[in-house]
Amino acid sequence: MAKKAVVIGAGFSGLSAASFLAKDGFDVTLLEKHDMPGGRARKLEVDGFTFDMGPSWYWMPDIFERYFAQFGKKPSDYYTLKRLDPSYAIYFGDNDVMKVPADEKAFYDMFEQLEPGSSANLKKFLEESAYKYEVGIKDFVFRPGNSITEFFELRVFASVFRLHMLKSISSYIRKYFKHPQLVQLLEFPVLFLGATPEKTPALYSLMNYADISLGTWYPMGGMHEIVKGMASLAEELGVNIKYNTTVEKIDIVKGNAKKVICQDAVYEADVVVGGADYNHVEQKLLDKPYRMYDESYWKKRVMAPSSILYYIGLNKRLDNMWHHTLFFDAPFGPHADKIYENPDWPDNPLFYSSCASITDPSVAPDGMENLVFLIPVAPGLKDDQAIRDRYFDMIVDRFERLTGNDIRSHIVVRKDYGYTNFVDDYNSFRGNAYGLANTILQTAFLKPKMRSKKVDNLYFTGQLTTPGPGVPPSLISGEVVSKEILKRIKPN
Ligand SMILES: Cc1cc2nc3c(=O)[nH]c(=O)nc-3n(C[C@H](O)[C@H](O)[C@H](O)COP(=O)(O)OP(=O)(O)OC[C@H]3O[C@@H](n4cnc5c(N)ncnc54)[C@H](O)[C@@H]3O)c2cc1C
Numbered sequence: 001m002a003k004k005a006v007v008i009g010a011g012f013s014g015l016s017a018a019s020f021l022a023k024d025g026f027d028v029t030l031l032e033k034h035d036m037p038g039g040r041a042r043k044l045e046v047d048g049f050t051f052d053m054g055p056s057w058y059w060m061p062d063i064f065e066r067y068f069a070q071f072g073k074k075p076s077d078y079y080t081l082k083r084l085d086p087s088y089a090i091y092f093g094d095n096d097v098m099k100v101p102a103d104e105k106a107f108y109d110m111f112e113q114l115e116p117g118s119s120a121n122l123k124k125f126l127e128e129s130a131y132k133y134e135v136g137i138k139d140f141v142f143r144p145g146n147s148i149t150e151f152f153e154l155r156v157f158a159s160v161f162r163l164h165m166l167k168s169i170s171s172y173i174r175k176y177f178k179h180p181q182l183v184q185l186l187e188f189p190v191l192f193l194g195a196t197p198e199k200t201p202a203l204y205s206l207m208n209y210a211d212i213s214l215g216t217w218y219p220m221g222g223m224h225e226i227v228k229g230m231a232s233l234a235e236e237l238g239v240n241i242k243y244n245t246t247v248e249k250i251d252i253v254k255g256n257a258k259k260v261i262c263q264d265a266v267y268e269a270d271v272v273v274g275g276a277d278y279n280h281v282e283q284k285l286l287d288k289p290y291r292m293y294d295e296s297y298w299k300k301r302v303m304a305p306s307s308i309l310y311y312i313g314l315n316k317r318l319d320n321m322w323h324h325t326l327f328f329d330a331p332f333g334p335h336a337d338k339i340y341e342n343p344d345w346p347d348n349p350l351f352y353s354s355c356a357s358i359t360d361p362s363v364a365p366d367g368m369e370n371l372v373f374l375i376p377v378a379p380g381l382k383d384d385q386a387i388r389d390r391y392f393d394m395i396v397d398r399f400e401r402l403t404g405n406d407i408r409s410h411i412v413v414r415k416d417y418g419y420t421n422f423v424d425d426y427n428s429f430r431g432n433a434y435g436l437a438n439t440i441l442q443t444a445f446l447k448p449k450m451r452s453k454k455v456d457n458l459y460f461t462g463q464l465t466t467p468g469p470g471v472p473p474s475l476i477s478g479e480v481v482s483k484e485i486l487k488r489i490k491p492n
Contacts, residue, residue: 002027003270003491006260008247008285011039012471013462014275015230016067016478021273022237023071024482025491029267030239031260033246038227039426040433041471044311046413048365050222051311051372053417054433055471056354057192057324058217059210060137063472064226067479071233078229079219082359087216088324090188091402092181096329099322100185102215115179125176125186129209132163136206141467141476144484145445164202166440172202184328191376194304194437194469196336201440218323218359226471247276250285250458257458271457271489273481278436278448278464279429290454298429301448302439304469305339305376306419306431308383308391313413314369318355320403325353327395329402335376343378345387351375351395368412373399379430383418392416434470435463443468450481459485 003026007018010032018030036042040054058064064075075081085102092098101107111118143150164172173186187197189207219225235241242265250272251259257272274281279298282291330348338346354372357364364370375391377383392414400406419431436442447466452458461481463469 001492003489004029004268005271005273005485006031006267006269007273007275008260008281009039009275009462010034010037010231010241010243011275011462012041012227012230012474013478013481014039014273015227015234016475017273017275017461017481018239018241018478019071019230019234019237020479020482021271021485021491022234022239024486026271028239030234030241031245031247031262031267032241032243034425035243037231037241037243038224041223041227043222043224044415046311046415047313049311049313049368049370049413050224050363051370051415052223052354052356053309053311055223056356056372058219058223058226058471059207060214060472061217062214063137063475067475068229068233070479071237073233075219075226075229078232079221079225081217081219084216084218084323084359086322087211088326089322090181090185090326091329092184093329094402097320097402098181098185104213107212111182114182115177118177118179118182121176125173125205126209126212128164129205129207130213132203132206133209135159135163136203137472140444141473142480143444143466144450144480145447145466146449146451146484148445150445164205165443167202168198168440169200169202169204170197172205173197184332188326188328192434192470194434195302195439196340199340199437199439201443203443204438216324218356220360220362222356222360222363223471247285250281250290250455252287252290252455255454256456269457271459271485273485274458274460275462275478277427277429277432278460278462280427281460282452284427286455290452290458292453293448301429302340302437302442303379303430303432304434304437304463306379306381306422306428307417307433308375308377308388309417310373310388310392311413311415311417312371312373312407312411313364314371314407314410315367315412316369316410317367318358318369318371318403318405318407320405321353321355321358323355323358325355327351327353327398327402329398339376339378343380345381346375346377348394349375349377349391353399371407376433377419379432381419381431383420385416388416388418429464435468436465438468450484457489
């Protein structure tokens with residue numbers, strides 16, 4: 001009889017882990033507290049609008065192809081992708097907007113125009129980022145991070161310097177480019193990793209390769225279509241997904257996780273995978289003797305930012321807007337300081353808007369627009385309605401002035417989301433939106449471990465362990481943990 005694997009949480013990582021384990025021959029049950037899969041990538045449907053609640057950028061299409069291919073499938077079996085052009089736009093100020101072209105030649109032209117002579121450096125920069133992508137995404141991220149020795153192989157060791165693991169991406173970019181808008185453009189993808197460019201290794205210029213060379217894509221219907229595809233694939237593979245099922249405790253007998261206890265049911269297990277926030281699984285679902293880390297360890301972790309989000313339905317279409325638009329019309333320094341160094345509410349934050357209805361008419365009623373605003377804020381800052389309203393007014397003023405659209409009088413739907421929602425919905429540690437920051441000191445084997453050292457058959461996956469935050473890393477995390485399990489536990 002097949003051994004029983006119980007996976008906690010049907011986010012990207014849990015869905016991925018469950019699917020690989022089912023493929024490997026385990027009898028898999030996936031327990032999810034919500035009534036739908038996706039976790040941070042759930043969808044919100046209100047009055048004909050469909051909002052992606054979390055991720056909106058589809059980067060690294062090769063990782064999704066690789067994922068589905070391992071089950072004999074393709075992304076196109078589940079959703080249709082469209083490449084965006086421009087990839088995104090950046091407002092730097094009044095009448096100062098950069099439309100980032102998808103076409104590489106047009107991209108080079110834009111660099112030359114802003115910084116004459118920079119295209120030679122861009123070529124070199126992109127060659128180096130392509131190499132980092134090749135080694136980083138096709139090799140490093142698949143190492144579980146159990147120990148530093150994984151990185152002792154000659155090839156890896158030799159590449160440490162070429163990968164720029166020990167220098168910051170901020171100084172690395174400035175070595176090549178001077179124009180402040182180009183520097184900001186190249187530094188922006190690092191924000192996905194949860195730390196400042198100064199604290200992020202230059203290895204992550206691989207994100208620039210993903211941005212510029214691989215492109216920004218959109219699954220028609222929204223990011224949740226990926227989740228739907230993954231959940232139906234999991235079910236095809238035999239995973240038993242139980243929604244509306246919140247895990248309350250993992251019962252340990254003789255150093256092994258034997259039962260996963262929910263309010264109305266108990267699930268027997270031969271192996272357990274925590275795909276909910278690592279901190280929650282280990283600090284709340286396990287009794288103290290079985291935790292690998294204590295409170296002081298968690299206190300010292302650098303978490304990726306939390307966010308305030310606004311899901312807005314407008315009863316008109318917008319001008320001067322693109323699918324993804326970054327509002328960098330305020331200096332990043334003071335905002336970064338309030339996110340990373342001295343956690344507090346920012347005075348004049350940068351923000352981002354996603355307007356998926358520009359690409360996809362199915363996400364808003366006819367003649368209307370689907371608009372999501374996101375402000376990154378420090379993790380751990382408790383918000384309330386007054387704070388959300390204040391920031392809403394602040395960014396709508398800026399949005400209206402910069403884009404020339406009046407939106408206040410056209411809002412037909414508005415839902416807010418922030419710290420308290422992240423904690424209540426996802427048991428998120430300090431209300432983090434996207435996991436553990438990828439700082440130099442929290443990379444690879446320096447992250448919380450995938451395999452418990454205290455409970456023999458307990459494993460962790462997701463954006464607080466290796467390889468890190470983001471949708472593609474979460475898919476990889478599920479795959480890597482399943483391989484770690486197979487090394488020690490046979491399915492039959
Ligand atoms: C606002 C926002 C924007 C983002 N933008 C992007 C983007 O554009 N591109 C990108 O690549 N990434 C983006 N990310 C990051 C990406 O969404 C995450 O890295 C990824 O979704 C994390 O997946 P996960 O499986 O680790 O965690 P989660 O999605 O949090 O999944 C964990 C699951 O566990 C469930 N759970 C929790 N506790 C329990 C319990 N006790 N019992 C049962 N179930 C439980 C939760 O309900 C949840 O479904 C964004 C994230 C946010 C929040």
